[in-house]
Amino acid sequence: MRIVVCVKHVPDMASDPGFTADHRVDRDGVQGRLSELDEHAVEQALRVLDAAPDTHLTYLTVGPAAAAEALRRALAMGGHAAVHVSDDAIAGSDAPATALVLAAALRRLEPDLVLCAMASTDGGTSLVPAMLAEHLALPQLTFAAELTVEPGTATVRIRRDGSRATEELRATLPAVVSVTDRTGEARYPSFKGIMAAKKKPLETWNLADLGVPADQVGAGAARTVVDAITARPPRTAGTALPDEGEGGLRLADFLSGQKFV
Amino acid sequence: MSEILVLVEHVEGQVKKVTLELLTLARTLGTPSAVWAGPGYSAEAQAKLAEHGAEKVYVADSADISDYVVAPKAELLAQLVSEKSPAAVLVAATAEAKEIAGRLAIKIDSGVLTDAVGVGDGLVADQSIFGGGVNVHSRVTKGTPIIAVRPNATPVEAAAGAGTEERVSVTVSDAARAARVVERVKEEKGARPELTEAAIVVSGGRGVGSAENFAVIERLADSLGAAVGASRAATDAGWYPHQFQVGQTGKTVSPQLYIAAGISGAIQHRAGMQTAKTIVAVNKDPEAPIFELADFGVVGDLHQVVPQLTDEISKRK
Ligand SMILES: Cc1cc2nc3c(=O)[nH]c(=O)nc-3n(C[C@H](O)[C@H](O)[C@H](O)COP(=O)(O)OP(=O)(O)OC[C@H]3O[C@@H](n4cnc5c(N)ncnc54)[C@H](O)[C@@H]3O)c2cc1C
Ligand SMILES: Cc1cc2nc3c(=O)[nH]c(=O)nc-3n(C[C@H](O)[C@H](O)[C@H](O)COP(=O)(O)OP(=O)(O)OC[C@H]3O[C@@H](n4cnc5c(N)ncnc54)[C@H](O)[C@@H]3O)c2cc1C
Numbered sequence: 001m002r003i004v005v006c007v008k009h010v011p012d013m014a015s016d017p018g019f020t021a022d023h024r025v026d027r028d029g030v031q032g033r034l035s036e037l038d039e040h041a042v043e044q045a046l047r048v049l050d051a052a053p054d055t056h057l058t059y060l061t062v063g064p065a066a067a068a069e070a071l072r073r074a075l076a077m078g079g080h081a082a083v084h085v086s087d088d089a090i091a092g093s094d095a096p097a098t099a100l101v102l103a104a105a106l107r108r109l110e111p112d113l114v115l116c117a118m119a120s121t122d123g124g125t126s127l128v129p130a131m132l133a134e135h136l137a138l139p140q141l142t143f144a145a146e147l148t149v150e151p152g153t154a155t156v157r158i159r160r161d162g163s164r165a166t167e168e169l170r171a172t173l174p175a176v177v178s179v180t181d182r183t184g185e186a187r188y189p190s191f192k193g194i195m196a197a198k199k200k201p202l203e204t205w206n207l208a209d210l211g212v213p214a215d216q217v218g219a220g221a222a223r224t225v226v227d228a229i230t231a232r233p234p235r236t237a238g239t240a241l242p243d244e245g246e247g248g249l250r251l252a253d254f255l256s257g258q259k260f261v
Numbered sequence: 262m263s264e265i266l267v268l269v270e271h272v273e274g275q276v277k278k279v280t281l282e283l284l285t286l287a288r289t290l291g292t293p294s295a296v297w298a299g300p301g302y303s304a305e306a307q308a309k310l311a312e313h314g315a316e317k318v319y320v321a322d323s324a325d326i327s328d329y330v331v332a333p334k335a336e337l338l339a340q341l342v343s344e345k346s347p348a349a350v351l352v353a354a355t356a357e358a359k360e361i362a363g364r365l366a367i368k369i370d371s372g373v374l375t376d377a378v379g380v381g382d383g384l385v386a387d388q389s390i391f392g393g394g395v396n397v398h399s400r401v402t403k404g405t406p407i408i409a410v411r412p413n414a415t416p417v418e419a420a421a422g423a424g425t426e427e428r429v430s431v432t433v434s435d436a437a438r439a440a441r442v443v444e445r446v447k448e449e450k451g452a453r454p455e456l457t458e459a460a461i462v463v464s465g466g467r468g469v470g471s472a473e474n475f476a477v478i479e480r481l482a483d484s485l486g487a488a489v490g491a492s493r494a495a496t497d498a499g500w501y502p503h504q505f506q507v508g509q510t511g512k513t514v515s516p517q518l519y520i521a522a523g524i525s526g527a528i529q530h531r532a533g534m535q536t537a538k539t540i541v542a543v544n545k546d547p548e549a550p551i552f553e554l555a556d557f558g559v560v561g562d563l564h565q566v567v568p569q570l571t572d573e574i575s576k577r578k
Pocket of ligand 1: 095129
């Protein structure tokens with residue numbers, strides 16, 4: 001069985017990234033990392049590999065040169081190979097263009113299972129997995145809290161906790177699956193894993209390799225445009241009273257004052 | 262005026278509040294048409310949509326539509342977009358509807374904007390990003406704009422529309438039937454308002470200490486007619502069901518009042534609640550980051566403060 005995990009290199013949100021003049025996330029001088037949520041997708045793939053060692057596991061990212069770091073990090077956790085799609089023309093792509101490029105790479109990689117996380121930690125739109133399923137005409141099983149892959153019968157099942165019901169979904173492979181942080185702790189790369197990752201094959205592909213016309217991606221082809229960005233005024237700390245036996249009463253006063261009571 | 266499609270959110274035949282918000286918003290942009298997908302449609306539902314301005318109600322209520330995850334709903338909307346040429350498609354910014362929006366965008370080759378907290382003239386969306394810290398004005402520049410709007414972003418106002426029913430027949434493709442819902446276990450629908458729609462949310466975190474102790478949070482919530490939320494630490498511990506988790510990987514809430522008890526205020530929790538109008542915190546640690554955003558805080562033991570507050574509210578009512 002072949003698994004491809006789509007991983008995104010994102011700015012570390014703890015470092016509070018700003019924006020460039022053309023309204024993109026300013027990645028200069030901001031620490032980048034493998035999206036924390038993608039680590040859960042990597043973990044789920046590694047669990048399949050642990051159980052079925054003939055599984056072949058590839059990581060795929062679309063992004064600038066630095067995005068290779070995310071691939072190395074994933075390879076250090078385990079797996080076999082990585083593909084980095086990088087091309088200057090991709091800069092400024094929106095979700096449909098990103099999905100178009102990922103889908104083209106996935107067609108070449110021909111996985112039985114495409115794994116994603118429920119959302120990236122920067123854009124966080126959750127659009128990409130659904131768009132991949134649409135492009136590739138594959139079943140989509142998304143927001144998995146639990147994932148079971150049965151290579152024997154070529155089926156995949158997930159459980160997910162919707163806001164109205166807990167659902168069990170099933171599809172025949174190939175399929176696109178996205179996982180949540182509820183699927184379980186992601187492993188840390190070992191020292192041995194980090195060393196081994198340096199020797200694992202990492203290929204770089206450009207748009208021409210994939211046959212994707214450059215005018216279908218990037219800022220020029222974006223189907224959305226950002227006109228303005230404003231930081232919300234930061235919330236300011238109000239009053240904080242120590243509880244000296246009447247904290248609840250003072251809180252009730254505050255809520256009455258605000259007409260909540 | 263140009264037609265604006267609004268995908269209806271419904272549970273057990275009941276139209277959800279967010280749909281009434283979307284219809285209210287759609288009236289400022291054009292003429293709203295509601296799109297009902299899946300079983301449960303009734304004259305009562307039609308009336309509710311009409312009361313809030315739906316001129317037309319497109320209905321495709323076969324069971325197929327809800328048995329195959331999101332793909333059939335995207336097919337239905339794509340069909341309506343090609344037949345009716347609407348000016349825009351509005352959906353609620355829920356996990357499911359955002360996915361429908363994503364698939365629709367590929368089908369009709371249009372742009373899509375998620376997590377809008379407002380949509381103004383020229384279909385310019387006000388997007389809330391980076392966990393509510395930044396607002397972005399954005400537009401769709403290609404195709405039929407698809408915009409996913411957050412619940413609780415627009416106050417509901419009634420205004421009658423004709424509500425003319427139009428049946429739509431969709432043939433769900435084989436591809437759309439590829440992922441099947443094999444089992445659906447309904448969550449108990451409690452008496453409390455739904456988390457993302459509630460005007461007041463009372464949330465408990467690790468400081469609550471146990472599943473039993475969540476009764477303290479529930480009692481306060483009930484005295485205020487509020488929904489109950491929880492931090493991931495509390496849901497991971499199994500103290501409260503996961504669907505009540507607030508934050509980056511849980512629900513985004515934007516209530517008038519958010520009360521955080523025994524929650525430290527980690528960045529991932531803040532991402533789900535910092536656009537609340539008023540924030541109140543109870544935490545025994547004066548250094549807890551939650552106090553940086555709280556309009557009012559009490560530094561103390563929640564097991565003392567919260568029951569005292571609940572009693573006092575009951576007295577004052
Ligand atoms: C704050 C912000 C808001 C945005 N809003 C919009 C919007 O409303 N509409 C729009 O069209 N675009 C939007 N974008 C652009 C969009 O984020 C990017 O195009 C991005 O490449 C894909 O979307 P995402 O980050 O939201 O991914 P999501 O769809 O949230 O990602 C889910 C999963 O898809 C996979 N994945 C996503 N991107 C990649 C990648 N580059 N390489 C490999 N795997 C990947 C990963 O498994 C990831 O966990 C926004 C960007 C930012 C920074
Ligand atoms: C990718 C990712 C996604 C995440 N998504 C989410 C998410 O969606 N939602 C979320 O909440 N978290 C999320 N987290 C986890 C988040 O980082 C925090 O770990 C979590 O929010 C902590 O929950 P807490 O505040 O309840 O617990 P803690 O951080 O342990 O804080 C407990 C607080 O309770 C106080 N306290 C203890 N006892 C009492 C008492 N008797 N009275 C009063 N106060 C008391 C303590 O002083 C402390 O401040 C995510 C993390 C990651 C990495």
